[in-house]
Amino acid sequence: MSIKVMIVDDSAVVRQVLSQVFDKASGIEVMDVANDPYMAMDKMKAQWPDVIVLDVEMPRMDGITFLKQLMATRPTPVVICSSLTQKGTDISMQALAAGAVEVIAKPAAGVKGFLEDSASQLVMAVRSAAAARMSRVRVMPSAASPAASSATAASGLETRPKLSADAILAPPTGSNVFATTERIIAIGTSTGGTQALEAILTELPRTCPGLAIVQHMPEKFTRSFADRLNSLSQIEVKEASNGDRILPGRALIAPGGKHMMVKRSGAYYQVEVVDGPLVSRHKPSVDVLFRSAAKFAGRNALGVIMTGMGDDGAKGLKEMHDCGAKTIAQDEESCVVFGMPKEAIKLGAADEVMALEMIAKAICRQS
Secondary structure (H helix, E strand, C coil): CCEEEEEECCCHHHHHHHHHHHHHCCCEEEEEEECCHHHHHHHCCCCCCCEEEECCCCCCCCHHHHHHHHHHHCCCCEEEEECHHHHCHHHHHHHHHHCCCEEEECCCCCHHHHHHHCHHHHHHHHHHHHHCCHHHCCCCCCCCCCCCCCCCCCCCCCCCCCCCHHHCCCCCCCCCCCCCCCCEEEEEECCCHHHHHHHHHCCCCCCCCEEEEEECCCCCHHHHHHHHHHHHCCCEEEECCCCCECCCCEEEECCCCCEEEEEEECCEEEEEEECCCCECCECCCHHHHHHHHHHHCHHHEEEEECCECCCCCHHHHHHHHHCCCEEEEECCCCCCCEHHHHHHHHCCCCCEEECHHHHHHHHHCCC
16 A cells, blocks of 8 residues: 655645655655645645655744644654755754654755655655654654654665675674673664653663664754753763763764764774765664674673664674674564564564663663
8 A cells, every 4th residue: 555645845846856756656655735734734634644744944834833733633754854954953853853753854955956866765754754653753842942752864865785784894703802891882773763762861870881872863963962862861972973982871872974883992992983885775874883883892782773664783783692792672562663673683683672661771781
């Protein structure tokens, strides 16, 4: 059955190009288009879409207000596609806080070319949104205070062949890392991960092991996201910079548009932030983080794969498992999208499958 999409955007060009992109995609049908939320609401009286692709800046009613009304009356997966998200991440965080499942930042100029070039990203965003369990999406009381919700920004796809972590780092050769007293935690997540990470990090004490985290997000989003979590948590949360130490009571979030790896430096662990191609169609990639943790931390690490569309991180978690690390997959019931954990479980990569509310306690047990 096709995913029925409604496009709500005041630009006729955007409506036309998006319609063409989705009409060419298998399993997606553009149900209708509207140039503002009032027209959309009128059309939805006849038929309700599976996914809404929504602009932010529109006449009569802005997209954030419309999104909040939707979530209050009939929660529906929404992909925000707006140039306002380029101007400042506050608007994007407000969209996520209001219940958007995916956010795509389009440029203020050259929109037609961007949308055509980003067809794969847009299609993946819609499919990811359609798979979201809206019952697990927690809308914040006030989107004016940009908090992490259950949504995540789309990290994008390419039409080029899907690359593995081999493109960045050679695979581990086995469990050859000596056990030490220092433990690190590697976490990977995507759609639904902003809310899930908030739930975990705000529960951790300052004595918890250091964390390295990949959340699928584009550039400029991750710093605001990290700053927000830092303001809510006892531990330090920051967007990672190359060479940052992984320390107890600190969580490092991979910057959007870069890969992040765990490296051993003498008696300490630190992160290496590098550019490179998309891996498992993402940058940052969970597979890259997990492979590096397998190779350089081995049995001294805990790997956690959480809610998200696709399979990024599944193979990397299996490598961590095979190198002696403890591994956890989030359970289906607490996931917004059970894609990434499901694929890891299929591979036999997870030692344990547990609910979101149990993961913080599992992390603390690694101290």
